[in-house]
Amino acid sequence: MVVSVPATSANLGPGFDCLGLSLALKNRFSVIPATFTSIRIQGEGEGFSKFLVDNIFVKIFKESLAQQGIKENFEFSFYNSIPISRGLGSSSAIIVGALSALSHYLHGQLRKEEILEESLVYENHPDNVTPAVFGGFNVAVVEKVNGRLKAYHLRTQIPDYLKAVVVIPTHSISTKFARQALPKRYSNTDAIYNLSRSSLMAMIFMQEKWELLRLASKDRLHQDRRMRLYPVLYGVQKLALESGALMSTLSGSGSSFFNLCYAGDAPGLQARLQKKYYNFKVMVLDFENEGVQVEG
Incomplete structure (x- = not known):
């Protein structure tokens, strides 16, 4: 079987650990019965x-x-397109991929609710695993x-007239390290600020009121503190918002930056970001509305 799992962008500004969406950039995991276990990564x-000696996918699947x-x-072959430690859900893709391969192997189908529940054993924040x-x-x-732990979730399709323009720096940021930059306590004012904007963002995606995204994507809990670890990201965000992005937020804990725009604005936004940040990878991506799938 070949299991494919999409990249994800989480938090989306104010939705710390609770909002996320899926991107059409996938890791594919092939699992074939064999006389001895082998691992291949491309x-x-x-x-x-x-990743060959201590492979999380293999460990979850075999254990x-x-x-x-x-x-x-088994012969395990990994065809990975999701950058590692860039805030695009590479760890969640591995966890979801292993549990999905296990579900298909044991039951002949993907039991997605069970996969989500089991994912929480390995990743107790649902913002990446749920869209994956x-x-x-x-x-x-x-x-x-x-x-x-049990996850409760709601989802909606993302229309194809929207695109993601993702800026992927060469510099990685580990989630564990990025969390250390966050305070232990927050003020009531900051908490309410984020609650109001994350609630608004959920309604924006439900009602397609995209003109409100710039307002709704503002955050006071995590984004600024994490961006200080890599200050060039302030410039990425500023240029993106000046160049047609409807919203521009740190993807997960970084270092990638997620920008959402109308499809017609995506080429120009990509070109302006790539011209200034020529050492970074700037990708135009579709959104992915199916999640994990068995492709063969």
């Missing part, structure tokens, strides 16, 4: 020995089978039920 992560009393060997599983724009919350 694309992102290729040439890094640590989960062992719990079912199944001990078999279901595609589209997602609002997700986590509640502990009978001692176990």
